[in-house]
Amino acid sequence: MSSMTETTSAANDERSRKLTAGISEGQLLEVSMGPHHPSTHGVFRMDVVLDGERVVKLKPVVGYLHRNHEKIGENNSYLASMPYTDRLDYLCSLTNNWAYALAVETLAGIDVPERAQYLRVITAELTRLQNHSSVIGFLVQDMGASGTPLMYAFREREKILDLFESLTGSRMMCNYMRFGGCRIDLPAGWLDRAKKVVAGFPQFLDEYENLLGTNEILMARTQGIGALSRELAINAGVTGPLLRASGVNYDIRKVDKYGIYDRFDFKVPLGDNGDVYDRYMIRILEMRESIKILDQAMCDIPPGPIMDPKAKIRGFRPKAGEAYGRIEAPKGELGFYLISDGSGNPYRYRVRPPSFVNLTVLEDMCIGNYIADTIAILGSIDIVLGEVDR
Amino acid sequence: MTIEQVQSEIQSAIPGAKVEIILNPSPSAQHSLLLDHEHVLAVATYLRDVSELRLDYCSNVTGIDWLPREKSEKVKVKNLVEGVEQEVEEVHKTVVPGYLEVVYHLFSVEKKHGPVILRLRTEDRAAKVHLPSLTPIWRAAEFQEREIFDLYGVIFDGHPDLRRILMWEGFVDHPMRRDYVEPDDYEYEPTPHDHVLQRSREESGRH
Numbered sequence: 001m002s003s004m005t006e007t008t009s010a011a012n013d014e015r016s017r018k019l020t021a022g023i024s025e026g027q028l029l030e031v032s033m034g035p036h037h038p039s040t041h042g043v044f045r046m047d048v049v050l051d052g053e054r055v056v057k058l059k060p061v062v063g064y065l066h067r068n069h070e071k072i073g074e075n076n077s078y079l080a081s082m083p084y085t086d087r088l089d090y091l092c093s094l095t096n097n098w099a100y101a102l103a104v105e106t107l108a109g110i111d112v113p114e115r116a117q118y119l120r121v122i123t124a125e126l127t128r129l130q131n132h133s134s135v136i137g138f139l140v141q142d143m144g145a146s147g148t149p150l151m152y153a154f155r156e157r158e159k160i161l162d163l164f165e166s167l168t169g170s171r172m173m174c175n176y177m178r179f180g181g182c183r184i185d186l187p188a189g190w191l192d193r194a195k196k197v198v199a200g201f202p203q204f205l206d207e208y209e210n211l212l213g214t215n216e217i218l219m220a221r222t223q224g225i226g227a228l229s230r231e232l233a234i235n236a237g238v239t240g241p242l243l244r245a246s247g248v249n250y251d252i253r254k255v256d257k258y259g260i261y262d263r264f265d266f267k268v269p270l271g272d273n274g275d276v277y278d279r280y281m282i283r284i285l286e287m288r289e290s291i292k293i294l295d296q297a298m299c300d301i302p303p304g305p306i307m308d309p310k311a312k313i314r315g316f317r318p319k320a321g322e323a324y325g326r327i328e329a330p331k332g333e334l335g336f337y338l339i340s341d342g343s344g345n346p347y348r349y350r351v352r353p354p355s356f357v358n359l360t361v362l363e364d365m366c367i368g369n370y371i372a373d374t375i376a377i378l379g380s381i382d383i384v385l386g387e388v389d390r
Numbered sequence: 391m392t393i394e395q396v397q398s399e400i401q402s403a404i405p406g407a408k409v410e411i412i413l414n415p416s417p418s419a420q421h422s423l424l425l426d427h428e429h430v431l432a433v434a435t436y437l438r439d440v441s442e443l444r445l446d447y448c449s450n451v452t453g454i455d456w457l458p459r460e461k462s463e464k465v466k467v468k469n470l471v472e473g474v475e476q477e478v479e480e481v482h483k484t485v486v487p488g489y490l491e492v493v494y495h496l497f498s499v500e501k502k503h504g505p506v507i508l509r510l511r512t513e514d515r516a517a518k519v520h521l522p523s524l525t526p527i528w529r530a531a532e533f534q535e536r537e538i539f540d541l542y543g544v545i546f547d548g549h550p551d552l553r554r555i556l557m558w559e560g561f562v563d564h565p566m567r568r569d570y571v572e573p574d575d576y577e578y579e580p581t582p583h584d585h586v587l588q589r590s591r592e593e594s595g596r597h
Contacts, residue, residue, distance in 0.1 A: 062556065063555060063556040063557060068566070071565065071566055106418045107416050107418055108416070109418075234446050235446070235530065236528075236530050237529065237530020237531075239449075250447075318416065319417075320415060321415045321416020321418065324505060324507075333449060337450055337452050337495070340416065347454075350450070356533060360529060389556060
């Protein structure tokens, strides 16, 4: 373990050695991929240096969507930042809401009623389903499986977005949670509709696995590509499906047991090789576990209030202090770090975005691979630029 | 392990390391440890590899800008007022200088606990803004330290690739600083045609 100290510099030396070994400067090709390349899922650029078709150096360039979210958070009241968290990872607004609500609740010591906890688990796991299904759709789309798999995935995602719309009023910008609970209770018949959608989901996963799980082209394009070692994954702060695909058993739902996750029976799927294929499979397996959680939560949800009566929403001024709250978002550890000076807006409002930190290892995963594989590797990280750039 | 235990463990393992507990009065009770610059790399290596804590995962790195603030204290002073000795309250004002602070939230993947929070402070906000980089210990800090360099202007010594990350190259200020003033025109960039524009402006003014 002591040699880990030199990991970074050694890796850098290794990289530069690869860069210069046996090739003169003139034979290398610099390619600027992006920012408008469709496979980058937004405005993201990679400065790639190629030797033939092999990547020898890759530097991610981000910031095209930077709007200083954290500064805006400092100038807003605590409540006013809630709808703005929707825009971080715009595919998963409900988990963003939860992470922020959790940080504020930790900061001010607010309780959350039973029913609201269940509502949070249900909406968060539905978010995980729709995020993972669109990610695997995008991933195979990026690799050239044009159309069909992505449309299958989006067909399922659409059903979940319809549920979000009827619950929160918005398909993607849900703005659903509040400090001490949730904004509104379930509309009549919502639970039955949700149960129907969740009950149909395993069928979609089976269909998807039949279609692609053993597909020769998919396996050739993904197996052994972009392998990430366990040690590097932990040291580089990689979280979420990416970390678990490398075989590290670390799921914040199990570790912190935030909310009521200790009540549900679910497993944490782990990969062996940490390659793109493992990341793809982990997401399918995680969806199966999410369905288990949803089945239990939708069966057990009790009646009752959805807001803590003591929680103050408007004119909310927590005592001076600080708190870090984190949850297992679909992309990894999403954390909010808040410092209060006793006034109505936070002195410091920090977002710890999972996909920004996960990008740290992009270069390590791509070096030595073909340029076409960088697309698959990037797709398997699952980045959303709204969150990376903030 | 309580924060006091962590403090005494570090102090006994690394002689000379200054470790100060910063208490957190909020209900979260997440207390933190303020470290000195000289020993921070040794402390971080110790926490990651040797200590029972096994803090192998650095989750979050945050920059904070603390402006200089005035601290007023009421002091009772004995004064001679018209020949009679009286006790008079005087307000003493002292200025606490500002500094930049970097906060590391550490967890353990192996032992599944945390957070242990480390803090580092610069000496001031202008010239002495150097801090040792913890990227050699935790790669996770690489992009986050770059972000703090970009938005706050903390210079991390020993960082392998310290460049701006969110703002563009050539941007001058640090926009997350508390006293940052937004420019009138964000988009302004010098162009090769500037002198032509300038001349046309002058000429239109003359006519």
